[in-house]
Amino acid sequence: MILDLKLVGGRVITMDPRVPEAGAIGVWRGRIVGLDDVADLPAVRTVDLGGATVLPGFIDAHTHLAWAGRARRTIDVSGCVRAEQVLDALRAAPGDGWIEGSGYDRRALDRPLTAADLDTVSAERPIYVQDLSGHACLVNSLVLRRLPSVVSDGWLTETDSAAAHALVLPYSVDEIAGDLHHAARQALSEGITLCAEAGVGAGLLASSPLEVAAYQRANLPIRVQLMVSANVLHRVDAHVDDGVARAIDLGLRTGFGGDRLSIGALKIWTDGGMMARTAALTEPYEGTDNTGELLDERLAILDGHAAGWQLAVHAIGDRAVDFALDTIAEAQALDPRPDARHRIEHCGLVRPDQLQRIADLGVIPVVQPTFLWAYGDDYAKIMGERRAPWMYRGRSFLDHGIPIAGSSDRPVADGAPLRAIEFMVERQSSGGLRIGPGEELTVEQAIAAYTLGGAFACGLEHDLGSVTPGKLADFVVLDDDPRTAPRISAIRVLDTIVGGQSSEV
Numbered sequence: 237m238i239l240d241l242k243l244v245g246g247r248v249i250t251m252d253p254r255v256p257e258a259g260a261i262g263v264w265r266g267r268i269v270g271l272d273d274v275a276d277l278p279a280v281r282t283v284d285l286g287g288a289t290v291l292p293g294f295i296d297a298h299t300h301l302a303w304a305g306r307a308r309r310t311i312d313v314s315g316c317v318r319a320e321q322v323l324d325a326l327r328a329a330p331g332d333g334w335i336e337g338s339g340y341d342r343r344a345l346d347r348p349l350t351a352a353d354l355d356t357v358s359a360e361r362p363i364y365v366q367d368l369s370g371h372a373c374l375v376n377s378l379v380l381r382r383l384p385s386v387v388s389d390g391w392l393t394e395t396d397s398a399a400a401h402a403l404v405l406p407y408s409v410d411e412i413a414g415d416l417h418h419a420a421r422q423a424l425s426e427g428i429t430l431c432a433e434a435g436v437g438a439g440l441l442a443s444s445p446l447e448v449a450a451y452q453r454a455n456l457p458i459r460v461q462l463m464v465s466a467n468v469l470h471r472v473d474a475h476v477d478d479g480v481a482r483a484i485d486l487g488l489r490t491g492f493g494g495d496r497l498s499i500g501a502l503k504i505w506t507d508g509g510m511m512a513r514t515a516a517l518t519e520p521y522e523g524t525d526n527t528g529e530l531l532d533e534r535l536a537i538l539d540g541h542a543a544g545w546q547l548a549v550h551a552i553g554d555r556a557v558d559f560a561l562d563t564i565a566e567a568q569a570l571d572p573r574p575d576a577r578h579r580i581e582h583c584g585l586v587r588p589d590q591l592q593r594i595a596d597l598g599v600i601p602v603v604q605p606t607f608l609w610a611y612g613d614d615y616a617k618i619m620g621e622r623r624a625p626w627m628y629r630g631r632s633f634l635d636h637g638i639p640i641a642g643s644s645d646r647p648v649a650d651g652a653p654l655r656a657i658e659f660m661v662e663r664q665s666s667g668g669l670r671i672g673p674g675e676e677l678t679v680e681q682a683i684a685a686y687t688l689g690g691a692f693a694c695g696l697e698h699d700l701g702s703v704t705p706g707k708l709a710d711f712v713v714l715d716d717d718p719r720t721a722p723r724i725s726a727i728r729v730l731d732t733i734v735g736g737q738s739s740e741v
């Protein structure tokens with residue numbers, strides 16, 4: 237046998253307990269065919285890793301490639317600290333149609349902006365500025381007039397925000413494909429080999445009724461699994477024996493596709509986010525009477541489960557987590573599916589009494605550690621002292637036998653897995669605040685969240701998540717070993733290999 241690729245001279249952390257470490261990997265036709273036992277086989281290409289560390293390719297189990305890539309053609313106001321800076325940036329918009337901004341963060345500004353402020357930028361051009369969270373936006377009066385049922389000073393959240401964004405749409409398939417390439421290259425440079433795109437087809441983050449065509453056309457350098465927005469479910473006249481009330485066209489569902497592009501879970505939104513103060517809480521945000529917004533998506537959960545989908549239920553606040561767990565339990569009682577492997581996206585605030593329920597229902601939390609690194613100081617304040625340690629848990633999930641999948645929710649937060657892994661180990665925000673003492677993971681456990689855990693959450697553990705013969709040849713090559721490096725986030729990604737193809741980062 238002649239291998240296509242042979243990696244030698246490395247320190248391979250396989251994440252496979254049967255053979256935890258190796259020095260060589262053999263690749264043939266995109267798959268791993270052996271470890272140290274291939275060292276003597278001939279190969280078309282042999283790479284001496286010179287002592288570099290190799291891990292399985294990182295999996296970002298919840299991200300938004302299209303949205304992240306779109307930043308390249310909108311006006312990014314994420315760095316602004318004064319309201320006037322945002323307005324100046326928008327005034328510089330070229331062209332004569334929509335003025336589209338992104339990365340708006342009113343918490344960082346000296347004062348929040350209103351429609352009247354945006355009117356000083358332009359009263360003739362419609363202006364839409366997306367909030368960093370994706371759950372809100374700011375628009376000018378011209379846009380408000382096109383939303384006659386909405387009463388607002390320009391700041392819109394959730395459904396109203398989606399209605400405003402719908403006015404901007406659609407983008408063309410070429411534009412979206414370009415955005416995807418931009419975002420995929422960024423992910424690749426950070427060692428990511430599979431991204432699970434968190435919601436296509438409709439809802440808050442839709443881009444076109446043809447958007448899946450963009451993923452097909454783009455021929456991306458990474459693997460992508462598409463979560464489908466539950467908003468596209470519609471009634472179908474299937475045979476009564478199928479028990480399917482609502483589906484997407486052609487009966488496509490979780491598991492369809494190949495190893496480069498496939499359909500994953502059904503994405504269902506049950507609340508907002510902490511950043512927009514719309515995550516649904518049992519008790520109000522500290523010092524307010526606001527308990528966030530709960531969306532009653534009970535039917536989507538029941539119908540999606542009955543139709544055979546894996547569910548990815550967005551639930552950030554503990555009240556939304558209760559709702560998700562209650563409804564998943566109801567769905568399982570009606571139609572037991574032992575390996576349904578439903579996920580809770582974010583699972584951001586989990587009370588101690590909810591942990592055992594998550595374990596009992598076999599639900600996988602898909603967490604975003606970097607949220608706490610970037611925004612943890614703010615989140616700790618709005619949750620208060622008692623609840624702050626419940627945010628984006630780590631160790632207590634594992635102690636209850638709950639698997640964790642790591643993810644970024646990019647562009648809501650930085651997407652580098654090494655940054656997130658470091659946070660999971662240290663639990664320290666960028667402002668120096670320790671969040672959730674006792675929730676620290678070991679380096680190996682944190683790496684597992686971005687490899688084995690992600691593969692499990694995406695239903696792809698037979699192909700991905702560890703360096704094991706038979707699995708796909710996806711690796712990240714690092715210039716230091718995360719188990720011993722002084723700062724994990726400072727480790728450089730030397731190469732990311734997808735299906736045996738080097739990306740030459």
Ligand SMILES: [Zn+2]
Nearest residue numbers: 298300434645
């Ligand atoms: Zn998301």
